[in-house]
Amino acid sequence: MGRGRTHFFRELAALPWPVGLGIGALGWLAISHGIPLIFARHGGPMAPSFTAGNHPFMPLAWVFLGLCVIAAVASFLNARRKRRLLDTRTGLESIAALGWRDFERLVGEAFRRRGYTVEETGLGGADGGIDLVLRRDGKRTLVQCKQWRREKVPVNVVREMYGLLTHHRADAVRIAALGGFTEDAAAFAEGKPIELIDGTALLGMIREVQAKGAVHVPPQPRVEPILNAETSHGAAVPNCPKCEAVMVRRNNSRTAEAFWGCSAFPICRGTR
Numbered sequence: 001m002g003r004g005r006t007h008f009f010r011e012l013a014a015l016p017w018p019v020g021l022g023i024g025a026l027g028w029l030a031i032s033h034g035i036p037l038i039f040a041r042h043g044g045p046m047a048p049s050f051t052a053g054n055h056p057f058m059p060l061a062w063v064f065l066g067l068c069v070i071a072a073v074a075s076f077l078n079a080r081r082k083r084r085l086l087d088t089r090t091g092l093e094s095i096a097a098l099g100w101r102d103f104e105r106l107v108g109e110a111f112r113r114r115g116y117t118v119e120e121t122g123l124g125g126a127d128g129g130i131d132l133v134l135r136r137d138g139k140r141t142l143v144q145c146k147q148w149r150r151e152k153v154p155v156n157v158v159r160e161m162y163g164l165l166t167h168h169r170a171d172a173v174r175i176a177a178l179g180g181f182t183e184d185a186a187a188f189a190e191g192k193p194i195e196l197i198d199g200t201a202l203l204g205m206i207r208e209v210q211a212k213g214a215v216h217v218p219p220q221p222r223v224e225p226i227l228n229a230e231t232s233h234g235a236a237v238p239n240c241p242k243c244e245a246v247m248v249r250r251n252n253s254r255t256a257e258a259f260w261g262c263s264a265f266p267i268c269r270g271t272r
Contacts, residue, residue, distance in 0.1 A: 012071035024068025
């Protein structure tokens with residue numbers, strides 16, 4: 001497939017699948033009936049060959065329709081995969097298990113279900129950059145996704161995205177980072193059109209859109225303690241009130257007081 005056809009196919013596959021089918025049907029009608037009508041009206045030596053149903057442009061009409069149908073099928077399968085990707089997230093551990101590309105798709109699907117038009121730019125890659133462009137109410141938002149599990153996003157990353165905000169004349173910036181942000185990064189973003197989304201906030205956003213009726217997975221446990229194991233002393237081990245991960249026994253370094261801490265720390269800081 002040529003470079004132009006590949007680009008055209010990708011553009012079609014990025015559209016909602018009914019749009020791709022509609023474009024295919026309109027293109028087929030235009031090529032199979034519109035072009036013959038134009039030749040027939042202008043007359044000339046080629047006019048008779050376009051009066052028959054099987055004119056020279058019919059193969060092109062079927063090729064165009066077939067390409068649009070394939071792109072629509074790809075769009076449908078891609079959309080279903082993204083829906084399932086979001087619907088099957090049950091906590092921070094299941095988000096952390098994703099690869100960086102699926103993490104970007106997950107964030108994009110969460111925003112899509114909140115009413116945004118989402119463009120996956122592919123400009124970011126594993127190291128950063130603009131991963132998504134959101135559009136809603138005439139405003140454009142740049143999004144970067146960081147699937148860092150044990151590292152916090154430093155201030156220089158936030159500064160770079162703020163520079164991209166100015167360069168691209170966007171309205172806002174959002175950075176989704178599973179491991180959270182440093183204090184310097186949070187201080188720099190304060191008062192600016194920059195929203196920092198850590199793992200807990202992202203999980204809350206995912207559960208919010210799941211609760212709107214698009215989810216088909218078993219309901220999640222309530223935040224009250226759930227006894228799912230026992231310690232060596234026979235004491236019940238609760239689940240984290242934020243992400244439902246198994247908690248571990250820890251001691252406060254200053255007061256020596258014992259408490260339950262989330263096993264997904266530092267991604268999740270839930271305590272009991």
